Each structure stands twice: as structure tokens, then as C-alpha cells.
Amino acid sequence: MSTTWLPCGTYHQNYAEDQSLWQTKFIKGKMILLFAILFMGIPLFADSYWLSVCNTIGYTILGALGVQLLIGFCGQVTLGHAAFLAVGAYTSTLLILEIPWPQALMDFGIAYPLSIVIAAITAGIVSVIFGLPSARVKGFYLILTTMAAQFIIVDFIITQYVSQIGGRGQAFSIPPEAIKVGPFTIDSDIKVYFMMLTIVILCVTLVVNLLRSRVGRAWVAIRDNDISADVMGINVIKYKLLAFFVAGFIGGLAGAFWISNLAAISPEHFPWFWSLWLVGVILIGGVGSIHGTIFGSIFMVVVMELLQFAVMPLADSYPKLLMDFLFIKEAAFGLAICAFMIFEPNGLSYRWWQIKNYFNLWPFSY
Amino acid sequence: MELFLMTITTGVMVGGIYALVALGWVLIYKCSGVLNLAMGELTLIGAYVSLTFYQMGVPFLLALLLSLIIGFILGILTERIFLDRLIGQPVLTVIMVTVGLSFFFKGIIQLIWGTDTRVFSPSVFPLKPIIIGPLIIGQVYLWSFIAAIILLCIFVCFFKYTRWGLAMQATADDEMAALSLGVSARFVYAAAWAIAFMAAGVGGTLLGNINGLNVSVGYLGLLVLPAVVLGGLNSVPGAIVGGIVIGILQNLSGAYLDRYFPGGVKEVAPFVFMAIFLLFKPHGIWGWERIERV
Numbered sequence: 001m002s003t004t005w006l007p008c009g010t011y012h013q014n015y016a017e018d019q020s021l022w023q024t025k026f027i028k029g030k031m032i033l034l035f036a037i038l039f040m041g042i043p044l045f046a047d048s049y050w051l052s053v054c055n056t057i058g059y060t061i062l063g064a065l066g067v068q069l070l071i072g073f074c075g076q077v078t079l080g081h082a083a084f085l086a087v088g089a090y091t092s093t094l095l096i097l098e099i100p101w102p103q104a105l106m107d108f109g110i111a112y113p114l115s116i117v118i119a120a121i122t123a124g125i126v127s128v129i130f131g132l133p134s135a136r137v138k139g140f141y142l143i144l145t146t147m148a149a150q151f152i153i154v155d156f157i158i159t160q161y162v163s164q165i166g167g168r169g170q171a172f173s174i175p176p177e178a179i180k181v182g183p184f185t186i187d188s189d190i191k192v193y194f195m196m197l198t199i200v201i202l203c204v205t206l207v208v209n210l211l212r213s214r215v216g217r218a219w220v221a222i223r224d225n226d227i228s229a230d231v232m233g234i235n236v237i238k239y240k241l242l243a244f245f246v247a248g249f250i251g252g253l254a255g256a257f258w259i260s261n262l263a264a265i266s267p268e269h270f271p272w273f274w275s276l277w278l279v280g281v282i283l284i285g286g287v288g289s290i291h292g293t294i295f296g297s298i299f300m301v302v303v304m305e306l307l308q309f310a311v312m313p314l315a316d317s318y319p320k321l322l323m324d325f326l327f328i329k330e331a332a333f334g335l336a337i338c339a340f341m342i343f344e345p346n347g348l349s350y351r352w353w354q355i356k357n358y359f360n361l362w363p364f365s366y
Numbered sequence: 367m368e369l370f371l372m373t374i375t376t377g378v379m380v381g382g383i384y385a386l387v388a389l390g391w392v393l394i395y396k397c398s399g400v401l402n403l404a405m406g407e408l409t410l411i412g413a414y415v416s417l418t419f420y421q422m423g424v425p426f427l428l429a430l431l432l433s434l435i436i437g438f439i440l441g442i443l444t445e446r447i448f449l450d451r452l453i454g455q456p457v458l459t460v461i462m463v464t465v466g467l468s469f470f471f472k473g474i475i476q477l478i479w480g481t482d483t484r485v486f487s488p489s490v491f492p493l494k495p496i497i498i499g500p501l502i503i504g505q506v507y508l509w510s511f512i513a514a515i516i517l518l519c520i521f522v523c524f525f526k527y528t529r530w531g532l533a534m535q536a537t538a539d540d541e542m543a544a545l546s547l548g549v550s551a552r553f554v555y556a557a558a559w560a561i562a563f564m565a566a567g568v569g570g571t572l573l574g575n576i577n578g579l580n581v582s583v584g585y586l587g588l589l590v591l592p593a594v595v596l597g598g599l600n601s602v603p604g605a606i607v608g609g610i611v612i613g614i615l616q617n618l619s620g621a622y623l624d625r626y627f628p629g630g631v632k633e634v635a636p637f638v639f640m641a642i643f644l645l646f647k648p649h650g651i652w653g654w655e656r657i658e659r660v
Contacts, residue, residue: 140401141648151634279465283459287458328473330469330476334465345455
């Protein structure tokens with residue numbers, strides 16, 4: 001990890017130490033503290049409302065992680081990621097609802113985890129199908145084919161056809177007792193929270209480690225210059241499609257996880273707005289940085305909640321505001337993206353890096 | 367057969383409007399290299415402004431003219447406030463600023479005008495359809511098409527014969543050379559945005575006349591994206607042909623495919639067609655094939 005500054009007197013004595021993810025005792029301590037806060041602190045002190053905010057943050061992180069992988073590390077701009085989230089969510093829901101699971105599997109809570117895995121793989125495969133044009137087209141043309149994915153999958157296939165399966169009408173309601181992981185029925189915010197935490201940590205670890213491997217280096221090479229990557233012997237098409245698969249996989253995971261938090265899913269949960277929102281999140285957090293994904297998600301979700309706090313008290317005197325909040329949110333999001341692009345094009349993670357550097361180099365920070 | 371002919375004519379006429387909006391898009395791209403995803407919202411703004419004036423009792427043509435003026439001002443403001451600072455930034459940054467702009471505009475539009483469908487009342491164009499041989503054409507379509515064609519001609523003349531138009535052509539062709547010949551690039555960018563706003567405004571007004579005006583008209587504005595991709599991003603004739611092709615395709619798929627795939631075929635068909643088309647011709651019909659060097 002190139003951004004890690006080793007303090008004086010720290011030496012690497014073997015290859016394993018050089019390659020380790022957490023290189024110093026300080027970082028190890030920091031991470032343990034972080035885990036302690038995540039697993040013990042927040043569940044202890046947060047009330048139901050803030051837990052649900054945390055869950056939204058986790059969902060945003062999962063969605064944005066795939067987008068970050070594609071845009072930030074492989075250079076393939078995607079504006080249709082919500083489609084893959086939708087594929088994951090719908091696959092998982094349909095598997096739970098339509099397949100007559102043996103009672104034993106339901107009792108041991110295997111059905112839902114199994115459906116998550118299948119949903120993630122399905123979403124990955126669908127993502128690869130819509131990534132196929134990336135073999136031929138680049139830049140804006142590719143952006144439009146990913147946009148096409150959104151309109152074709154969500155607005156057409158899911159709205160018109162998938163929603164008809166089983167004759168339930170537009171929204172699929174999910175019986176709460178069907179969402180069961182092992183012995184736990186996921187029916188409260190706190191359980192969703194722990195599930196979210198597990199999945200987010202697994203996915204972030206997966207992506208961080210992928211990026212340190214041969215695959216990740218190939219992706220970065222393709223991002224920086226696909227022709228020179230090709231010349232260096234990287235199979236560009238294979239790695240691009242692999243990036244689409246992993247991104248779709250994580251997206252499907254996110255969608256399949258999110259149904260545990262929703263009582264019912266409908267195509268309105270995965271609008272084009274959400275695809276653009278995810279891209280906005282990584283741009284605000286910082287392109288090409290895992291930290292950025294997380295910071296961006298936290299920032300966007302918390303800011304929108306705060307906006308709600310700011311607007312809601314006014315709603316008593318202006319009842320129209322309550323209805324208009326959605327529009328205000330949309331306009332604020334748009335303005336936030338513009339402002340970030342213009343004034344802070346490197347994103348929040350760059351600011352974080354600067355602050356960290358300041359303290360690492362203190363008192364001689366020149 | 368009659369159905370086929372009717373769909374084709376309707377398609378050509380709606381396509382004329384798309385062509386007009388697509389022209390504005392291509393103009394921005396050619397002059398300043400900005401890939402604008404806010405086109406749908408630009409159509410909405412123009413349409414709502416002219417609708418507001420029309421409801422206030424202003425004659426339609428005057429309302430259209432007023433919306434053009436407001437579009438001109440808004441275009442210059444947008445360029446000056448948002449896009450001017452982004453010259454030389456990566457493509458994704460600029461694209462996302464236009465996405466941000468589209469959200470901003472959409473939020474503001476919905477805040478001001480709400481989400482209900484509004485119609486131009488009393489209707490601008492007579493409701494009685496015109497019958498030419500076997501064809502029955504709504505007057506709205508016909509007049510929209512004529513208006514779009516007239517405006518397209520005006521734009522083309524503007525680029526060919528006026529000083530501003532020539533400056534814009536020069537900048538689009540080679541910015542460096544244009545700068546050294548004394549063309550102000552900043553002026554050209556602003557003019558491109560102003561013209562795009564105006565073109566989109568007229569397109570939006572015409573589209574709003576056909577089926578009433580609500581936020582989903584912005585989606586029709588988004589259809590210019592497949593149109594310009596089909597024609598090739600940096601080709602003005604490509605934009606016009608692409609717009610008309612998309613109009614025809616949309617109506618044909620609405621008429622014929624709807625039986626087999628009920629639902630929103632009409633809305634997605636242009637995108638499906640575009641995605642397949644790109645697989646065979648990755649740069650559109652007349653787009654420049656950039657030779658890439660490391």
C-alpha cells in the first residue's frame with residue numbers, strides 16, 4: 001500500500017510483513033478499535049433510527065463498491081448499476097417466494113443465504129452480458145450502453161415481466177419469517193445491521209485484496225491506458241469482463257441483502273436516479289479509492305438525513321414542503337455533485353489523505 | 367400497409383423534433399467537448415416556460431419566443447457558472463456535472479411546476495387530423511415537424527453564413543487554430559450552451575403539445591442520446607438522421623412489437639437498437655474514428 005507511511009525504526013524483515021495489509025501496530029490497534037466500535041459501540045448506543053441510517057449507509061457502500069471497481073479501478077464508466085442491484089434483489093426474492101424449499105432448509109435458515117449467493121452470481125452474469133459492448137466501444141458510447149442496461153432491465157423486463165410472476169401485482173411482499181440466516185430471523189434493524197456489517201466487511205476485504213493481486217493490477221493498467229495494457233500482455237477483454245462480473249456480483253449481493261430491510265420490493269426501489277446516485281457517491285468520496293467509497297456513502301446518507309432534519313421543522317408551517325422534500329433532495333444532490341466536481345474534484349478521500357499526512361509528518365510537514 | 371405508412375410518417379415527424387434537440391446536443395459536444403446528460407431537463411425547462419407564458423394569455427409564437435430568450439439567458443448562465451470552470455478536467459467529471467445539473471434542474475422544475483400533467487389549453491394546433499390519401503396525420507405532428515424543419519434550416523444557415531456561426535464551426539474543428547485566429551473560445555462555449563437550451567426548449571414545447579407536459583417528457587429528451595450515438599457523436603447530419611431514425615424506430619416498435627412484448631417497448635426500443643448497433647459500428651454512422659496512440 002503505497003500511501004502507508006512507515007514510522008522511524010519500523011523495518012520489514014520478510015516478504016510477508018512487506019505484503020501485510022495492516023503494517024504497524026498502530027494501524028492494527030486502530031482497526032481493532034474500529035471493529036469494536038462497529039460491532040459493539042454502535043449497536044449499544046444507537047437507537048433504531050440511527051441503526052436504519054447505518055443500514056442505508058451499508059447498502060450504499062455495497063452498491064457504490066461495484067461502481068468504484070468499474071469506474072475507479074477499471075475505467076469503465078457505468079450509469080446503470082441499479083439494474084444489477086435490482087437483478088440481485090429480484091432473483092433472491094423470487095427464489096425465496098417461488099421455490100418450494102424443504103422445511104428443513106427453511107428451519108436451519110439456509111434458504112435465504114443460498115438465494116443471496118445465487119442472486120449475486122446471476123447479477124454478475126447479467127452484468128457481464130451488458131459489459132460485452134465494452135470489448136468494442138469506449139467512453140461515451142459505453143456509458144450509453146450501460147444506461148441501456150438500466151432502461152432494459154428495470155423499466156422493461158422487471159416492470160413488465162418479472163413483476164407478473166406469481167400474479168402478485170407490482171410489489172412483491174416478502175414474508176418476514178422467510179428471511180432467516182442460520183438460527184436468526186432477520187426482522188429488526190439490529191439484525192439487519194449485523195448482517196450488513198458482515199457483508200460489507202467481507203466485500204471490502206474481497207475488493208481490497210483483489211486490487212492488491214494480479215487481477216487488480218491488470219484493472220488499474222487498463223484504467224490508465226488500455227492500449228499499453230494490451231501491449232504488456234494483459235487480456236483486456238477478459239479483465240474488463242471480470243471487472244463487470246465482480247461489480248455485478250457485489251451489486252447483486254447488495255440487492256439481495258437489501259430485501260431483508262424492505263417489507264416489499266418493487267421496481268421503484270431501483271430507479272435510474274439510484275444508479276446516478278451511486279456514481280455521485282464515489283465521485284464525492286473520491287474516484288479510485290476504497291476509503292472514498294465509504295466516506296462518500298457516509299457523507300451522502302448523513303447529509304440527506306440532516307437535510308431532512310432541517311426541512312421537517314419548517315413543514316409544520318409550510319405543509320407543502322413535506323411533499324416537495326423529494327424534489328429538494330434531488331436538487332440538493334445535483335448541486336452537491338456540481339459543487340464537489342468544481343471545488344473538490346479529488347473527493348473526500350484526498351482530503352482525508354492530506355489530514356493523515358499532516359499528522360504523520362508533524363511537526364515538519366513540508 | 368397503411369399502418370406501416372402511418373407509423374413511418376408519425377415517426378419521421380416526431381423524429382424531426384428529436385433531430386432538433388439532438389442538434390443542440392451535438393453542438394455542445396463539437397464546440398466544447400462536453401457530453402451533456404442534462405438534455406432531458408433542458409427540454410423540460412423550455413417547455414414549461416413557454417407553457418407558463420401561454421397560460422398567461424400570451425400568443426403561442428410570442429410565448430415560444432420568450433422561452434427562447436429565457437433559454438438563451440439560462441444557457442449562458444449555466445455555462446458561466448458551472449461548465450466554464452471545468453475546461454481541461456477529465457471527461458467523467460464533466461459528465462457528472464451535467465448529471466448533477468440534470469438533477470438540480472429536475473428538482474427545481476418539480477418544485478415550481480409540480481408533477482401533474484399539464485396541457486396547452488386552448489390547444490395550440492387544431493385537433494382535426496389532416497387526411498392525405500390513405501394517411502391520417504394529427505395536425506400537431508405536422509406543425510411540429512414543419513416548425514422543427516424551419517428551425518433546423520435556420521440553425522444550418524446560422525452556422526454557414528453568420529460570423530458567430532463560423533466562429534463556432536472553427537472552434538469545433540480545431541480549437542487551437544480558432545484561438546490563434548482571434549475567435550474567443552469562451553464566447554463560443556457560451557453560445558453553444560445558449561443554442562442548445564433554445565433548441566431543446568423548442569423541442570420540448572413541441573413534444574409537450576403532442577401529449578401534454580409532465581416530467582416524462584424529459585425522458586423523451588433523453589432519447590436524443592441514442593439518436594446522437596446512432597449518427598456519430600460529432601456529426602451534425604448524423605444528429606439529424608439519427609433523430610429521425612430513432613423517431614421511426616420508436617413508432618414502428620410501438621406499432622408492431624407491442625403485440626409480442628406488451629408494455630413499454632416503445633420506450634426501450636431505441637436503447638436496445640442503439641446497444642446492438644454499437645456492437646457492429648462502435649462509432650455510429652458518421653462519427654470520427656479516433657486513432658489512438660499510446
